[in-house]
Amino acid sequence: MSFFKNVIYIIFLTVTVCYGKNEQDFRDGTNYSHILSIADTDLDKAVKIANALFLNAKTSSEIIEAKMISSVIWYKSGAMDKTFSDAMISLEEASESEDYYSQAIIELYLAKRNFDVGYLEMAFMYLNKAEKTIALLREAEAKNYVRAEFYLLKGRVFLSEQKSAKSINAIKQADSIINNLISLSNKKNTYLAKLHYYYGTYYYYLEKFSESLDHLDKALLYNTNTQQISEFGLNAIYNAYAEIHLKLNNFSQCKIYLYKSLEVLNNTNYVIGNIHSYTNAIKYYKKVQNPDSVAFYKRKYVQTLSVLDSNQNKTFHLEDIFKIEEENDENKDSSSYIYLGFSLLALISIGIFYIKKPLLLKTPDEPPIRKATDIEKKENSSTQEKNNNYLPIETEVELLSKLDEFEKKKKFLNNNMALNLMASQLQTNNKYLRYILKKNRNTDFNNYINELRISYITNKLKTDPKYLQYKISYLARESGFTSHTKFTKTFKKLKGISPSAYIRKIQL
Numbered sequence: 001m002s003f004f005k006n007v008i009y010i011i012f013l014t015v016t017v018c019y020g021k022n023e024q025d026f027r028d029g030t031n032y033s034h035i036l037s038i039a040d041t042d043l044d045k046a047v048k049i050a051n052a053l054f055l056n057a058k059t060s061s062e063i064i065e066a067k068m069i070s071s072v073i074w075y076k077s078g079a080m081d082k083t084f085s086d087a088m089i090s091l092e093e094a095s096e097s098e099d100y101y102s103q104a105i106i107e108l109y110l111a112k113r114n115f116d117v118g119y120l121e122m123a124f125m126y127l128n129k130a131e132k133t134i135a136l137l138r139e140a141e142a143k144n145y146v147r148a149e150f151y152l153l154k155g156r157v158f159l160s161e162q163k164s165a166k167s168i169n170a171i172k173q174a175d176s177i178i179n180n181l182i183s184l185s186n187k188k189n190t191y192l193a194k195l196h197y198y199y200g201t202y203y204y205y206l207e208k209f210s211e212s213l214d215h216l217d218k219a220l221l222y223n224t225n226t227q228q229i230s231e232f233g234l235n236a237i238y239n240a241y242a243e244i245h246l247k248l249n250n251f252s253q254c255k256i257y258l259y260k261s262l263e264v265l266n267n268t269n270y271v272i273g274n275i276h277s278y279t280n281a282i283k284y285y286k287k288v289q290n291p292d293s294v295a296f297y298k299r300k301y302v303q304t305l306s307v308l309d310s311n312q313n314k315t316f317h318l319e320d321i322f323k324i325e326e327e328n329d330e331n332k333d334s335s336s337y338i339y340l341g342f343s344l345l346a347l348i349s350i351g352i353f354y355i356k357k358p359l360l361l362k363t364p365d366e367p368p369i370r371k372a373t374d375i376e377k378k379e380n381s382s383t384q385e386k387n388n389n390y391l392p393i394e395t396e397v398e399l400l401s402k403l404d405e406f407e408k409k410k411k412f413l414n415n416n417m418a419l420n421l422m423a424s425q426l427q428t429n430n431k432y433l434r435y436i437l438k439k440n441r442n443t444d445f446n447n448y449i450n451e452l453r454i455s456y457i458t459n460k461l462k463t464d465p466k467y468l469q470y471k472i473s474y475l476a477r478e479s480g481f482t483s484h485t486k487f488t489k490t491f492k493k494l495k496g497i498s499p500s501a502y503i504r505k506i507q508l
Contacts, residue, residue: 101142
């Protein structure tokens with residue numbers, strides 16, 4: 001009976017997507033909100049429904065919606081690689097179809113997600129892309145929506161860099177747009193909730209707690225007056241209240257809002273929200289000197305990070321994180337505490353940890369060469385000798401093992417795969433990864449990934465007859481390429497014939 005209901009529901013959603021969408025923001029649709037609500041309690045079911053929507057998609061807008069639903073589901077569950085991968089498919093589709101509105105929204109979304117895990121350079125890159133895309137929009141109301149989101153996010157990123165003047169300037173620009181140019185009441189409430197949340201963040205940073213609380217009150221009011229799902233929801237607002245009252249030593253009020261934040265996410269799959277709440281619970285119970293509760297929420301924190309760990313295929317040194325956390329509690333100054341207050345503490349820490357971690361493998365800089373004889377000696381050394389001394393043999397063996405695992409688990413099918421992402425997954429740096437690929441695979445990164453992808457799909461074509469019936473665009477997505485054109489070009493380069501010709505050759 002359950003299976004039958006799922007089939008009926010998928011058919012209903014497909015019909016809704018095909019006939020009910022009229023060039024609107026994919027986040028406003030019934031599918032978007034309903035499937036995300038399913039994901040709170042049944043992640044597998046939500047993923048299956050989103051995949052069904054994608055497989056039945058016939059237009060660019062349907063592909064964009066389906067993959068963005070998938071991306072948000074993965075984000076809520078903590079699977080950041082899949083979050084980026086599905087969003088990139090949507091972005092490629094929006095770009096190719098010149099759907100600038102969706103393109104701008106997705107670019108801002110990718111900027112947010114990169115910011116969440118501490119990849120500030122990538123966050124700024126997507127912010128800059130979004131700004132250029134927004135300039136291409138013609139319809140005024142749609143342009144105002146994305147401009148408001150752009151300035152809010154810009155204010156958030158500037159505040160994380162402790163650039164308070166630039167932050168408040170961006171927030172005020174968003175304020176002007178939201179209050180003067182956005183007219184739809186329900187959508188306006190969503191944007192007003194975000195706006196006052198950011199004002200609250202800004203004043204918390206300045207230790208103006210009264211002003212911060214006033215804006216959080218308004219954010220809470222507007223948030224409860226809208227039916228739209230927003231990542232700046234009750235959990236974030238309640239956590240903000242809890243952090244302010246903890247800072248002011250108002251322990252009873254802090255406890256009330258802490259419990260509210262935990263209650264909002266009770267029995268949901270929102271991994272990142274839970275990490276934020278558990279982090280605040282640990283801080284609170286440390287302050288009130290309740291070691292049993294500290295231990296309890298540390299266990300919850302570790303369990304939740306373990307979910308993130310398995311989704312990310314990375315190893316988190318949790319005890320080390322807690323040790324550093326405790327040492328910092330004794331020595332941290334007020335400015336660093338303020339900054340940590342409103343950010344997603346655990347994720348940003350983890351993001352920074354993984355950005356810096358490859359540096360641990362880095363060998364010390366070579367001492368300066370002072371004599372001409374030294375220079376001559378260095379130039380005449382053999383290539384083999386230089387390779388042997390490039391990195392420790394045990395490190396090379398370890399990286400080769402990780403490379404084999406990378407290939408075995410087919411991580412190259414992630415169409416968001418890039419050199420820095422792969423280096424992060426192998427827990428090394430770009431320099432060493434290039435060296436390993438050159439020495440042991442006799443290739444560079446781009447050719448390495450492309451060869452694995454084409455080898456994967458040709459093997460599927462040879463061994464699984466149903467793949468011969470699939471469209472080229474599906475084969476491209478299946479093998480990790482972001483576009484039909486790039487797939488065809490790469491396939492022809494490596495195999496000497498087009499994918500269509502290759503399929504006909506097999507069928508003969």
